[in-house]
Amino acid sequence: MIPKSGGDYAYIHEAFGPLPAFLYLWVALVIIMPTGNTVIALTFANYILQPVFHACEEPPDILVRMIAALVICFLTWVNCTNVKWATKVQDAFTAAKILALLIIIIAGIYHLSMGNLDNYKRAFDDTNWDIAAFATAFYQGLFSFAGWNYLNFVVEELKNPYRNLPRAIMISMPLVTIIYFLANLAYFAVLTRSEILSSNAVAVSFGNRMLGVMRWTMPFFVACSTFGSLNGGIFASSRLFFVGARQGHLPQILSLINIKNYTPVPSLMFLGLMTLFMLITSDMQVLINYISFTESLFILMSIAALLWLRYRDPHRTRPIKVWIGFPILFFIICLFLVVLPIIQRPIELGVAIGIISIGIPVYYLGIHKEHSERFTKFMGKAMFASQVLTMGLPEEKNE
Secondary structure (H helix, E strand, O other), X not given: OOOOOOOHHHHHHHHHOHHHHHHHHHHHHHHHHXXXXXXXXXXXXXXXXXXXXXXXXXXXHHXXXXXXXXXXXXXXXHHHHOXXXXXXXXXXXXXXXXXXXXHHHHHHHHHHHOOOOHHHOOOOOOOOOOHHHHHHHHHHHHHHHOXXXXXXXXXXXXXXXXXXXXXXXXXXXXXXXXXXXXXXXXXXXXXXXXXXXHOOOHHHHHHHHHOHHHOOHHHHHHHHHHHHHHHHHHHHHHHHHHHHHHXXXXXXXHHEEEOOOOOOHHHHHHHHHHHHHHHHOOOHHHHHHHHHHHHHHHHHHHHHHHHHHHHHOOOOOOOOOOOOHHHHHHHHHHHHHHHOHHHHOHHHHHHHHHXXXXXXXXXXXXXXXXXXXXXXXXXXXXXXXXXXXXXXXXXXXXX
């Protein structure tokens, strides 16, 4: 129905118009995309350093940030240079991730088969049953599934999206859910609750307990996993900024495509700089809370867009159509995730709401209002300089 790249941005724009779509783009620009990529880069750095440091000893913060910065720069370069390189990196490191999870699951099953069930006894003792805390806990857990909607950001680059997109969703989501569930069962079978909470790298603690002389493989595999996840995040989120610029909601500089490699180099470089800026903090829990709240809010808006379009355009052609009960249930869950954490994390969520609100005057001053002649000339010169530096041209429009 909406065969455009951009994911939630395209859906919100279609249903509710330019301002709500711009607010999503603004938040994705300032919080969601760069912060999510920063968290993954920091996780990569933590795991790659674990063989050097003890599992319970935190690596030096400055070293973690330096390695995170290096991997961000490297993968930005890969994505600027060649799309095929980026997809091959994604395939290889996704395979490494699945292999690591299978090792964890098999080791956990072996541990359980030996009769080690003590960690499951009284597993829910001292649980915080506060409903607002549940929503915050969901934020931490759901971040593991970040990237589930990345294909929607690159629909225009998919072959036969009407067939391949639903097929990818129907295969990947149940598979990932089952694998993650079994991996967590394995963690809790081998490690106590206190060990999991105190560990800076749970998979490494698991490997130290179960893999013996091969324990070094676990941080390696997890680092490979996060490397691939970061590559996918950079690939998909750069396309969002490209689509936003093409729509006129971001500077046209970001809509340029390199004439040699056919990659959105300015968009990738801008995303890389924003991600590096987010390294000013390495507190991943705070970063995840910022991301999860804002993302839940705009996913809520995307589901509302789907429901509104079903009502507004009931006879519109829909090659992909699901039972209406699924989006309604998802809408209720997202509403729960948006409203309840305000009680638990008011300061962090207040900051996120403030950033969203700032987007309104930015829209009216930067997009809606007519620009002065001096500003237009400046942007024209900046556009020319960017075209020269990145060997870029605007996308050709098919009439």
